[in-house]
Amino acid sequence: MIRNILAMGIVAVALLGSGCSTWSKDDTSWYIDVAAPKHYEVWVTDMFLEKSGERSWRQPIGTVGCCWKGPHGPSGAGAEVDPFPELILINWFSFAEQKYYTKIIQVPPDLLDRMREPATYVTQVDVRSGPRDTMTIGLAPGGTVVVWISNQIGNEIEVMRMQATEVPGDPSRFTERTKGYLERNGDYLREHGVPMEGW
Secondary structure (H helix, E strand, O other): OHHHHHHHHHHHHHHHHHHHHHHOOOOOOEEEEEEOOOOOOEEEEEEEEEEOOOEEEEOOOEEEOOOOOOOOOOOOEEEEEOOOOOEEEEEEEEOOOOEEEEEEEEOOOOHHHHHHOEEEEEOOOOEEEEEOOEEEEEEEHHHEEEEEEEOOOOOOEEEEEEEOEEEOOOHHHHHHHHHHHHHHHHHHHHHHOOOOOOO
């Protein structure tokens, strides 16, 4: 009986020890989201992510109408990613332009290391430090793509700026959604137009 208890104790200590070693590993959760400037909504038709030799998967996004900058951005629709991808293919439809775009984003090999570098952020009780755990992909009119990393709105760093490619596509696929979009944003578009630069 004592031998059994002793054996169980040894097993428990071994499990606790192995638990501590796994806990000390990088256990950060990483996120990728997609943003668009206010009044210039897009529909992400496809977003594919790939980590070579490990995983390739599709991430549903759908409509994105916020937020490029300001008190709510950059931030948008997205999810946790595991593993962190090396390649991202993103296809979208711009409601303001009635155009389709595509872009393959090759994630820089050192980006995850840059994201791991501590950055301060403010909570309701104090100021803390942690990795910039979120990568935000911004999609703007004219096919401008901007990528930021952050762990809180206000401490984002722009890490990439690219030009997407316009691709053929049938805008009538989005006729009903475009009607709703124009009801919400038509007055703004008539007054401000659709800037193709300066994002």
